[in-house]
Amino acid sequence: MQDLDELYQLILDRKANPKEGSYTDYLFTKGLDKILKKVGEESTEVIVAAKNDSDDEFIYEVSDLAYHILVLMVDRGISVDQIKRELAEREGLMSKTKERRDIQEL
Numbered sequence: 648m649q650d651l652d653e654l655y656q657l658i659l660d661r662k663a664n665p666k667e668g669s670y671t672d673y674l675f676t677k678g679l680d681k682i683l684k685k686v687g688e689e690s691t692e693v694i695v696a697a698k699n700d701s702d703d704e705f706i707y708e709v710s711d712l713a714y715h716i717l718v719l720m721v722d723r724g725i726s727v728d729q730i731k732r733e734l735a736e737r738e739g740l741m742s743k744t745k746e747r748r749d750i751q752e753l
């Protein structure tokens with residue numbers, strides 16, 4: 648069982664300790680442009696899968712995209728905690744915006 652935090656840590660470790668035959672290593676070696684190309688390809692595959700009926704295919708493609716996004720985050724030096732913090736801040740902002748909208752609708 649591997650959650651997103653654990654996968655992020657493993658990718659971080661691949662960056663610090665390159666391992667022969669590792670696909671993550673291959674991406675880091677190729678560099679940012681290659682990682683961005685993969686994120687673009689995987690995003691398109693998620694869109695195509697979302698239009699089809701197969702949940703399994705959709706889950707597979709979202710997982711591919713999630714992995715490549717984590718590789719991109721490590722390459723850019725951004726942590727999962729930074730994303731969590733941003734989302735947590737939005738939670739406060741969004742509920743304030745909703746309160747304002749509710750008041751305007753009264």
Ligand SMILES: N=c1c2ncn([C@@H]3O[C@H](COP(=O)(O)OP(=O)(O)OP(=O)(O)O)[C@@H](O)[C@H]3O)c2ncn1[C@@H]1O[C@H](COP(=O)(O)O)[C@@H](O)[C@H]1O
Pocket residue numbers: 649654657658661666668669670671672685710711714
């Ligand atoms: N979650 C993933 C994961 N998801 C997708 N992929 C790889 O992403 C690639 C996507 O397939 P494509 O056909 O688009 O790409 P490709 O033809 O293989 O290669 P490209 O030349 O196009 O880049 C496949 O090679 C998959 O193996 C992943 N590779 C590794 N992980 C995890 O990352 C961790 C470290 O893996 P290694 O770095 O390989 O040790 C492990 O926990 C793995 O499970």
